Amino acid sequence: MIKSLLIVGTGSFIGGAMRYLLSTLMKSVCGQGFPWGTLMVNLLGCFLFGMLFAVFGKSSATDNMLYLLLTTGVCGGFTTFSTFANESVQMLQQGNTWGFVGYVATSVVAGLALIALGYGVARGW
Numbered sequence: 513m514i515k516s517l518l519i520v521g522t523g524s525f526i527g528g529a530m531r532y533l534l535s536t537l538m539k540s541v542c543g544q545g546f547p548w549g550t551l552m553v554n555l556l557g558c559f560l561f562g563m564l565f566a567v568f569g570k571s572s573a574t575d576n577m578l579y580l581l582l583t584t585g586v587c588g589g590f591t592t593f594s595t596f597a598n599e600s601v602q603m604l605q606q607g608n609t610w611g612f613v614g615y616v617a618t619s620v621v622a623g624l625a626l627i628a629l630g631y632g633v634a635r636g637w
Contacts, residue, residue, distance in 0.1 A: 519580050520581070523587075524589030526586050526589065527589025530553075531589065538552055546615070547596075550592060554592070558630070561583060562630025564582050600616055
């Protein structure tokens with residue numbers, strides 16, 4: 513159990529650092545009017561998770577330390593639902609209803625599609 517916790521913690525550190533770097537880059541490139549950084553990390557994380565799931569398979573989740581590092585650790589630290597939810601509520605509070613609808617719809621629909629795409633790409637369709 514301790515080994516698994518250390519592996520997840522290490523992966524979370526890597527994923528969190530990558531999220532911070534990508535979010536900072538997106539803010540500098542796209543500005544701060546829309547949460548492009550969070551959208552990008554969540555969508556990219558969905559794609560990567562789909563690929564990892566396809567590569568490792570369902571049964572590897574409990575017995576493969578690399579799978580644990582990359583999915584629960586890196587992808588878990590990289591993506592951030594809480595930030596997504598907070599930014600969504602902030603858009604509503606600021607009266608940006610269409611931004612809110614677009615952000616939530618894109619995040620959910622594209623996230624689901626990218627999980628499937630990542631799985632398909634890794635499996636070679």
